[in-house]
Amino acid sequence: MSVCVPKGYLMAGVHCRIKRDPQKPDLTLVMSELPAAAAGVYTRNLVFAAPVALDSSRTPSDRIQVVVINSGCANACTGERGLRDAREMARLAAAACGCQEYQALVMSTGIIGEFLPMEKIAQGISAAAVKLGRTEECLISAARGMLTTDTKHKIAGRSVKIGGRQIQITGMAKGAAMMGPNLATMLALILTDAPLTADDCQDALAASVERSFNCMSVDGHMSTNDTVLLLANGAAGGEPLQGDQLAQFQQALDEVCIELAIAIPADGEGATHLITLKLTGCASRQAAMQIAKTVANSPLVKTAVAGADPNWGRIVSAAGYAGVPFDPAKVSLKVNGFLLYENGAPTHFDAASVSRSIRDNRDTLVELGFGEGDAELTFWTTDLTAEYVRLNADYHT
Amino acid sequence: MSVCVPKGYLMAGVHCRIKRDPQKPDLTLVMSELPAAAAGVYTRNLVFAAPVALDSSRTPSDRIQVVVINSGCANACTGERGLRDAREMARLAAAACGCQEYQALVMSTGIIGEFLPMEKIAQGISAAAVKLGRTEECLISAARGMLTTDTKHKIAGRSVKIGGRQIQITGMAKGAAMMGPNLATMLALILTDAPLTADDCQDALAASVERSFNCMSVDGHMSTNDTVLLLANGAAGGEPLQGDQLAQFQQALDEVCIELAIAIPADGEGATHLITLKLTGCASRQAAMQIAKTVANSPLVKTAVAGADPNWGRIVSAAGYAGVPFDPAKVSLKVNGFLLYENGAPTHFDAASVSRSIRDNRDTLVELGFGEGDAELTFWTTDLTAEYVRLNADYHT
Numbered sequence: 031m032s033v034c035v036p037k038g039y040l041m042a043g044v045h046c047r048i049k050r051d052p053q054k055p056d057l058t059l060v061m062s063e064l065p066a067a068a069a070g071v072y073t074r075n076l077v078f079a080a081p082v083a084l085d086s087s088r089t090p091s092d093r094i095q096v097v098v099i100n101s102g103c104a105n106a107c108t109g110e111r112g113l114r115d116a117r118e119m120a121r122l123a124a125a126a127c128g129c130q131e132y133q134a135l136v137m138s139t140g141i142i143g144e145f146l147p148m149e150k151i152a153q154g155i156s157a158a159a160v161k162l163g164r165t166e167e168c169l170i171s172a173a174r175g176m177l178t179t180d181t182k183h184k185i186a187g188r189s190v191k192i193g194g195r196q197i198q199i200t201g202m203a204k205g206a207a208m209m210g211p212n213l214a215t216m217l218a219l220i221l222t223d224a225p226l227t228a229d230d231c232q233d234a235l236a237a238s239v240e241r242s243f244n245c246m247s248v249d250g251h252m253s254t255n256d257t258v259l260l261l262a263n264g265a266a267g268g269e270p271l272q273g274d275q276l277a278q279f280q281q282a283l284d285e286v287c288i289e290l291a292i293a294i295p296a297d298g299e300g301a302t303h304l305i306t307l308k309l310t311g312c313a314s315r316q317a318a319m320q321i322a323k324t325v326a327n328s329p330l331v332k333t334a335v336a337g338a339d340p341n342w343g344r345i346v347s348a349a350g351y352a353g354v355p356f357d358p359a360k361v362s363l364k365v366n367g368f369l370l371y372e373n374g375a376p377t378h379f380d381a382a383s384v385s386r387s388i389r390d391n392r393d394t395l396v397e398l399g400f401g402e403g404d405a406e407l408t409f410w411t412t413d414l415t416a417e418y419v420r421l422n423a424d425y426h427t
Numbered sequence: 428m429s430v431c432v433p434k435g436y437l438m439a440g441v442h443c444r445i446k447r448d449p450q451k452p453d454l455t456l457v458m459s460e461l462p463a464a465a466a467g468v469y470t471r472n473l474v475f476a477a478p479v480a481l482d483s484s485r486t487p488s489d490r491i492q493v494v495v496i497n498s499g500c501a502n503a504c505t506g507e508r509g510l511r512d513a514r515e516m517a518r519l520a521a522a523a524c525g526c527q528e529y530q531a532l533v534m535s536t537g538i539i540g541e542f543l544p545m546e547k548i549a550q551g552i553s554a555a556a557v558k559l560g561r562t563e564e565c566l567i568s569a570a571r572g573m574l575t576t577d578t579k580h581k582i583a584g585r586s587v588k589i590g591g592r593q594i595q596i597t598g599m600a601k602g603a604a605m606m607g608p609n610l611a612t613m614l615a616l617i618l619t620d621a622p623l624t625a626d627d628c629q630d631a632l633a634a635s636v637e638r639s640f641n642c643m644s645v646d647g648h649m650s651t652n653d654t655v656l657l658l659a660n661g662a663a664g665g666e667p668l669q670g671d672q673l674a675q676f677q678q679a680l681d682e683v684c685i686e687l688a689i690a691i692p693a694d695g696e697g698a699t700h701l702i703t704l705k706l707t708g709c710a711s712r713q714a715a716m717q718i719a720k721t722v723a724n725s726p727l728v729k730t731a732v733a734g735a736d737p738n739w740g741r742i743v744s745a746a747g748y749a750g751v752p753f754d755p756a757k758v759s760l761k762v763n764g765f766l767l768y769e770n771g772a773p774t775h776f777d778a779a780s781v782s783r784s785i786r787d788n789r790d791t792l793v794e795l796g797f798g799e800g801d802a803e804l805t806f807w808t809t810d811l812t813a814e815y816v817r818l819n820a821d822y823h824t
Contacts, residue, residue, distance in 0.1 A: 077747030142740035143773040252748035337820030343539035350474030351649035416813035423734030
């Protein structure tokens with residue numbers, strides 16, 4: 031794992047008073063010294079925020095140089111004025127970096143239904159522009175500027191040699207759950223110095239997201255602002271990657287995205303367990319995804335894990351209502367390696383041992399086997415604790 | 428509302444030591460003095476329990492006379508032996524009532540993955556058979572015999588004059604959530620003395636269930652044992668209902684089913700609010716159902732209500748990821764009569780007043796208006812509290 035700033039990028043995170051706590055950066059500015067290929071994958075929620083509207087109109091692109099991110103205000107459900115604000119935020123960031131407005135992308139996360147405090151944003155952009163750098167400190171403050179209720183920043187990186195060039199991929203992400211009042215969203219920004227065409231950049235990101243961020247949920251609530259961006263500025267040199275080189279890049283990008291995706295439920299609000307669901311023997315990947323989401327979002331499955339209860343009935347019956355046909359008599363289930371259910375019936379397992387193994391480990395591995403085909407899927411989620419409810423029910427008028 | 432026992436039925440609830448607490452009946456026996464038309468609607472979970480397999484093979488029918496129900500053990504995930512036990516339980520109940528085995532139906536609810544304690548079941552059936560009666564006490568003990576974690580029994584009835592005959596419909600139900608360790612299920616048994624053909628009985632029940640039990644969820648987890656049965660023994664006299672008479676009956680049956688369906692989330696585990704979702708202006712009933720389920724099952728919506736938080740962002744964004752196309756600019760939202768969101772943007776509402784109204788009432792009315800068509804739907808659910816999590820995470824090895 032390698033988490034330095036890729037060649038040709040500068041970044042900073044500053045506090046500009048959107049959040050109350052002056053210790054918490056709330057604005058991140060990232061600049062590429064070269065025009066970069068840029069790709070985006072966005073929320074499929076019909077109710078999407080202004081920055082999503084802006085970025086999706088500007089990606090894929092081959093000349094992005096600036097990404098500006100704020101936390102504390104999502105600029106969602108803000109209508110025409112919200113769109114104007116997002117454009118103005120992009121313009122200010124581009125100007126501060128000596129670029130054109132269309133070369134900038136924007137991400138926002140925080141309270142829904144409030145307008146961006148544009149004066150603070152403008153001050154923050156100016157302050158960040160003079161702090162731009164490529165030290166570890168710059169990287170961490172940039173990663174912190176996008177956080178909301180996260181308890182820690184999330185950075186992942188890989189350095190790989192591809193076709194004689196040393197290529198760096200470094201990503202940062204935020205997301206703990208959608209939570210209250212109205213905080214939202216999973217955001218990720220991945221930077222690489224690899225040379226990529228805009229189309230390959232988009233295809234590579236879409237493929238990685240499908241195997242990482244789309245295989246993860248905390249509470250199943252899709253936000254208005256979810257965004258994953260990839261910038262590839264080619265500062266590592268050479269012609270755009272293709273063929274085997276592109277496949278090598280894809281592999282490294284997958285690893286970065288998966289590491290970031292796992293970090294989100296691992297830091298889930300009030301969570302005491304990271305649950306890894308491994309599905310095998312499914313008829314198709316789509317079938318596996320449907321079952322995985324249904325099991326992962328069952329509050330009864332999540333509370334069982336929180337309570338260290340080896341409750342195979344809840345897991346198997348959640349699979350049963352996923353709307354995907356399978357033969358229950360061919361189902362098997364392991365939890366943390368213990369076989370609880372086989373060929374449609376419970377085994378004679380030692381409940382106390384399984385319970386202890388769940389209670390004593392933060393990671394819970396749930397393996398569900400079907401007899402329908404060859405498709406497999408790994409999915410990550412959290413347990414559900416009284417602390418999650420407390421965090422999300424706590425409202426101050 | 429009228430909750431007497433319909434003509435021609437006898438019933439009893441007894442304690443036969445499946446449950447530990449001797450104060451709690453755990454076996455219910457219901458007998459019709461005449462062969463009755465009988466209909467069933469069952470869980471669509473692929474992992475369904477033995478009594479569901481048995482009853483679905485015996486309904487619709489025109490000669491059912493016995494229904495036997497136990498709580499404390501669901502006889503689910505019990506394979507061939509479970510099926511044999513369910514058949515034997517039906518046979519014992521039929522014999523105790525002087526009927527043939529095929530004239531009996533069975534319902535079970537409770538722990539998954541354990542075999543029925545057949546000796547206790549047999550003793551319970553014998554004890555219940557000698558207590559059969561039609562008093563209010565018999566009705567209540569029968570309704571209590573099917574309960575698991577419910578805090579109260581659930582009975583609803585209607586008396587209607589149809590074609591010169593006084594017809595009684597009386598139903599009983601159980602269900603609070605699927606909960607641990609492994610307790611399960613929504614069960615309902617509705618009895619009427621109306622004369623119905625087996626086909627009309629099945630059609631009427633299916634239509635009512637679609638408008639009642641299928642419009643309700645506590646935690647979105649579909650059980651292995653969910654069953655709704657309707658018996659119509661014709662003791663009110665006359666030829667089978669048809670045409671307008673059948674429509675009148677359907678209306679009364681709808682009312683009974685809706686009253687029972689609402690009673691389930693109203694008694695939801697740890698719930699502090701009954702949430703009624705009214706959707707209007709949807710493109711189709713199916714679209715409305717999909718949106719209603721998505722909003723009702725969002726833990727963020729449920730925790731917001733628990734916390735008296737008028738969090739329109741969570742409600743509107745949950746609708747946005749239901750997978751149903753709609754124009755967000757035509758969406759409006761009221762909570763307890765307060766307009767929070769109109770034409771795709773939040774209104775200037777007084778958050779403190781709305782919060783107080785949620786906090787001070789057990790019922791929360793959420794009205795979501797769309798501009799897509801004429802379809803409407805009412806759906807009932809509960810909030811999500813730390814107490815629900817505590818109840819469901821609490822596991823004793």
